[in-house]
Amino acid sequence: xxxxxxxxxxxxxxxxxxxxxxxxxxxxxxxxxxxxxxxxxxxxxxxxxxxxxxxxxxxxxxxxxxxxxxxxxxxxxxxxxxxxxxxxxxxxxxxxxxxxxxxxxxxxxxxxxxxxxxxxxxxxxxxxxxxxxxxxxxxxx
Amino acid sequence: xxxxxxxxxxxxxxxxxxxxxxxxxxxxxxxxxxxxxxxxxxxxxxxxxxxxxxxxxxxxxxxxxxxxxxxxxxxxxxxxxxxxxxxxxxxxxxxxxxxxxxxxxxxxxxxxxxxxxxxxxxxxxxxxxxxxxxxxxxxxxxxxxxxxxxxxxxxxxxxxxxxxxxxxxxxxxxxxxxxxxxxxxxxxxxxxxxxxxxxxxxxxxxxxxxxxxxxxxxxxxxxxxxxxxxxxxxxxxxxxxxxxxxxxxxxxxxxxxxxxxxxxxxxxxxxxxxxxxxxxxxxxxxx
Numbered sequence: 343x344x345x346x347x348x349x350x351x352x353x354x355x356x357x358x359x360x361x362x363x364x365x366x367x368x369x370x371x372x373x374x375x376x377x378x379x380x381x382x383x384x385x386x387x388x389x390x391x392x393x394x395x396x397x398x399x400x401x402x403x404x405x406x407x408x409x410x411x412x413x414x415x416x417x418x419x420x421x422x423x424x425x426x427x428x429x430x431x432x433x434x435x436x437x438x439x440x441x442x443x444x445x446x447x448x449x450x451x452x453x454x455x456x457x458x459x460x461x462x463x464x465x466x467x468x469x470x471x472x473x474x475x476x477x478x479x480x481x482x483x
Numbered sequence: 484x485x486x487x488x489x490x491x492x493x494x495x496x497x498x499x500x501x502x503x504x505x506x507x508x509x510x511x512x513x514x515x516x517x518x519x520x521x522x523x524x525x526x527x528x529x530x531x532x533x534x535x536x537x538x539x540x541x542x543x544x545x546x547x548x549x550x551x552x553x554x555x556x557x558x559x560x561x562x563x564x565x566x567x568x569x570x571x572x573x574x575x576x577x578x579x580x581x582x583x584x585x586x587x588x589x590x591x592x593x594x595x596x597x598x599x600x601x602x603x604x605x606x607x608x609x610x611x612x613x614x615x616x617x618x619x620x621x622x623x624x625x626x627x628x629x630x631x632x633x634x635x636x637x638x639x640x641x642x643x644x645x646x647x648x649x650x651x652x653x654x655x656x657x658x659x660x661x662x663x664x665x666x667x668x669x670x671x672x673x674x675x676x677x678x679x680x681x682x683x684x685x686x687x688x689x690x691x692x693x694x695x696x697x698x699x700x701x702x703x704x705x706x707x708x709x710x711x712x713x714x715x716x717x718x719x720x721x722x723x724x725x726x727x728x729x730x731x732x733x734x735x736x737x738x739x740x741x742x743x744x745x746x747x748x749x750x751x752x753x754x755x756x757x758x759x760x761x762x763x764x765x766x767x768x769x770x
Binding site for chain 1: 639641646652713716717719742
């Protein structure tokens with residue numbers, strides 16, 4: 343599966359797309375957390391600072407702490423990132439509820455910033471479905 | 484000349500379990516009374532499209548209450564509600580509907596509710612079959628106890644109404660009009676902090692029909708219709724199907740392209756599923 347937010351040549355674009363989204367800007371105030379996204383065996387950490395994505399760090403190690411994680415199989419992310427996802431894959435809460443996604447760590451922070459978090463995931467979905475890509479996608483195992 | 488909405492809003496005083504409540508409701512139409520009950524932590528605004536539908540209000544007197552503590556129905560004056568935890572119980576929820584029917588002088592109305600209101604449809608068919616001619620339960624099932632561990636996050640000092648707004652937005656189906664999906668979320672941002680958790684006490688804990696209670700339903704006395712949106716992850720079509728299979732004579736409809744708030748997220752699609760049911764109820768007349 344290819345996902346843009348795991349592609350080394352696209353992380354800057356993904357970061358800028360999230361930061362420039364008008365709804366995310368409203369929702370992300372006071373949001374300073376490190377979110378570990380796990381897609382199958384591939385990982386990245388989205389570092390939020392004062393409501394902005396400061397960095398998307400690929401291939402983090404145990405030396406890179408995180409606040410909370412969102413974990414899903416490649417198949418789960420594939421369904422979730424479709425323009426019109428199938429039932430139970432439309433949003434994070436539903437995905438957690440139906441045990442497609444796993445949420446762990448500081449889940450209080452995840453729910454406190456749920457608007458910004460879910461909008462960020464929606465932007466990732468929109469980016470996945472842009473017709474033109476600027477560079478070849480990375481492969482997640 | 485002013486453009487006036489056909490729905491009229493006013494208040495009725497109800498005595499429920501020895502406490503007086505000033506209850507707001509909106510109504511429109513004439514014919515068979517049709518009570519429409521909102522979901523947890525929202526209010527009657529979710530039914531605004533149905534309230535204004537000319538085809539439905541030609542045959543039905545549509546009545547949409549705000550449950551006490553919701554919308555324009557304030558907490559009761561005689562209770563120091565700030566000293567006690569708000570908790571909606573099955574007993575209160577059922578008594579509220581029956582007192583509303585009596586106070587407004589309604590003759591065996593149809594009851595339709597969504598989510599927690601949908602769960603109540605089944606409870607009413609079990610416990611109060613002589614009060615209603617038919618119940619329509621939207622987005623309901625035998626039990627939602629698996630969600631009970633999430634209750635605390637619905638009333639938490641560090642988790643604001645934003646969580647409720649966005650999580651309920653996520654329960655609508657993708658592809659439906661964005662303005663209506665956001666409007667649903669908006670109503671969820673307007674309930675008082677303890678209301679969601681208190682309502683969900685009924686929805687997740689007090690409502691539990693896994694003990695065979697549905698076998699007491701006699702659909703020759705009260706018709707039972709169950710409808711669930713394809714995209715409702717909170718209460719999936721499969722969960723409602725299991726409930727329907729336990730109620731002999733009930734009818735179940737899965738609504739494609741809709742989520743947890745069918746009447747509000749895309750009324751046109753919802754109406755296409757609802758009209759055959761309302762027509763059947765109207766055809767059967769007064770039971």
